[in-house]
Amino acid sequence: MEKFKSIKLNRNSGEHLYTQLYNSIKQLIMDEDIKANEKLPPIRKLAELLSLNNITVVKAYSLLEEKNYVYKKIGSGTFVSSVEEEFHRLDDEAYEDMRLMDRGQIEVRENVINFASATPTPELFPVGDFKEVLNEVLDRDKGLAFGYQESKGYFPLRECIVEYLKIYKISTLVENIQIISGAQQGIDVISKALLRHGDTVIVESPTYTGAIATFESRGAKMLQVPVSKEGIDLNVLEGYIERYKPKLIYTMPNFQNPTGYSYSRRAKKELLDLAYRKGLIVIEDDYSTDLNFYTDENATLKSMDSNENVIYIKSFSKIFMPGLRLGFLVVPRSVNNEILMAKQASDISTSGLIQRAFDLYLRKGIWRRHISYMKKIYKERFDIMSQSLEEYLPEATIFVKPAGGINFWIGLVDGFSAKELYSQSINADIAFIPGGVFYPQEVDSNFLRLSIADVYPDDIKIGIQRLSQAITKYYQRNSIRSQKKSIYRPIL
Template sequence: MQPYYGITIDKQDQEHLYIQVYKHLRTLIFNNSIKPHEKLPPIRKLSAILGVNNVTVVNAYKLLEEDALVYKKIGSGTYVAPVEDELENERDMEERHRIVPYDFSVSSPTADLFPVKDFKIVIDEVLERDKGYAFGYHESQGFFPFRQSLSAMFGGSKVALDPDQIQIISGAQQGIDLVAKSVLDYGDYVFVEAPTYTGALASFKLKGALIVEIPILEDGIDLEALSQQAKKLKPKLIYVMPNFQNPTGYCYSVEKKRGLIEIAKSCGAWILEDDYAADLNTGDALVSPLSAYDPYDRIIYVKSFSKVLMPGLRLGYMVVPEALQDEIALAKHATDISTSGLLQRAFDLYIRKGLWDRQIVLMKRIYDKRHAVISRYLKSHEVPWVHYHLPQGGYNYWITMDAALNADELMWRLNKKGVAVLSGSTFYHLQLKSSSFRLSIAAIDEKEIEAGLGIIFNEIEAMYHEMSGSKPGLMKSQVL
């Protein structure tokens, strides 16, 4: 019941209580705080926990069911529905596509983009070469030749990296969890971008940290707000995504990167850099890691490979400051001893053969085409009640509507028309309302993008005119 006791309901808010309950439960589902097929609390139990009546919880559960986030078992209760990562086979994927043909909510590539043949070759070669040793226990820090390969690859960012600084992890989420366990104590302040990745918020909250949201601007975190709060609260950790931030797609300027590092140094905070999608840059986007500008060794760098390959490939690495290496190593060993040895050896060979570089080129080519389609559409369908930012890479677009419009309502309306987006309220710690939403092009092709955007913009226009009482008519607007 632990996740449910963290839900706060504001009875003074004009928003209906059942909507607030629904949003909180939806966030718990999205950030995996409650797992697929896990039973939700009985209505009376949750009502008592939240201090609301039974009807409020009933209505919240109904909304979750309408959004296909839960399912009912007669005589048993309400359960969390499986998310896309847990779909069992291709038929399930086809069924999801039939129900949601225009899916802008998924932030991982589709299975057809996974280099199956290449991976089969390297796995077979590793098994032939290493025999049963590939399945044995491995050093908790990670397979040393793999760390050497990563050190050389990281050197491409013009940052010298010793293999001993690298900790292999089972995905970026595990890396964030390890940092939370190693660095944070109950009551410590953690500063995060607003909006941000909710999986990180969940890790920090489970450690009892106090989360402070700092607005993110088009060129990076708001340094003035960060500096003011840092002087008052002395955060232990600052969590950021400087390159193609999730969900906004924003990139930090060099000035913002340097300013962030200086503020963190002045208040004694560690910086946790989540490299979400820096590989997928286009044009002249600046994608150097923060460590390229850090003379203080205060940055913990976390990188996952799942966003370029597949979400089920739970593999990544951390670059750990010397002062934290022992604590991180102990936390890793206590969590799962070590990451899959076979996977580490296979990916090491995958890198050494140049296949990783080739896959990056392929993925960038695919996403460049999708970026071109969505950019062209947005520029040709500008309206005064919609603002947007064109990212220089990654696969997320942050769309902001007129302040009077509610992104949650848009999400519900689009869901009924076979279009999936994620409301901006999903990506905040406390904010329950948002006029922004995230579009992801990770799992939708060019033809579907244009058709899906047509449905989205028609629905936004309908909402705007319902709100204003005006007649439809397109006008030019500002690009953020």
């Protein structure tokens, strides 16, 4: 108790008392004034000693536990984690990053090589071309460009998209195109239209964080079906469909986020057959089919959907500009109306100005040149990334090279944690996304996602070298730790 008497809290500093208390106890642990496995004072006693509310102490202890500085023993109290556990402690920077990532954000600090975000670097955006089409629209349409647009979308743009879809071998009609303010809104609008609280949705495991957040917000139950480099596990999927009668299946058949895996043509076909037999809607979230570098097998599910079971979502964020907040859906006739009503209830319509400018951008054919340019840039980054991973990743670390897209899924040896690695790598100025974020429930995964969208070619090689060194160090430290651990034997 003596050591805790020295804790000084400033009630006028504006900083929460529990964070001040957390910092003070953390300091005592770091300075080894309180030693490994030593018990912290009971909550009530410490609260009395420092004239605090019990809740303040509870919150400080919880934060220390979350960051692995202490552990709780039920019925006995809170203890300082052992020195061997030191490597597991999340420093404050890593902890804050992790909290942000859970909310889909990352703070990019200066000098950090950012393999975490999947947003293209801004100099790649076709700003000059877009300025021209914007000016042309303003001269041509004047005030009309600033009125409400019809909820389904600006008619000439929808006509243009029907033509544009021919490159994906998708044949559809203008009335099936629904303009949306980005693919994220597409997922939300579909959920609003087709899900009720308590309904079941099947998602790939792992899956896109934005979809998890949307399905959660609608009160849907998510069932996870593993994806491998062949695609979704169709046996598990069929079993789940029979047992749980889901309303929707959410998929990314090409260059899946986060794994980069693509379904084989056979898997796509079988998924469609299954959806037809069971009368189910499959959402195809197409955010990067265009970035195909090494496969002939990147047909969209929608292009194979002869029975109208697929709602196709197209995002332009990776190939054009995420800030346009523009995308579209191709909707089966059976749900066309519900989707339109949900879109209307969400934001009435997507910006008319942006739709008109994008329509002109497509009509003038400028987009073809831009997509070729983006593919060239991404391919350079993609190749450097795969070569660097092949060259530098430590042995036994799993890496399946995708055939395109922007994401790489790396597996640490079983039993190691990508979250713990993050603490080490961020100290070496390398950011990535720990794989646990891509599951609906909180899990600590041994996988991590690296993206090439926000890194320059010169940084990729250095970044992967540094990351690989951090992984090696992490493996070594942990093998020392595991040697010291108890041995477990069966009790038979």
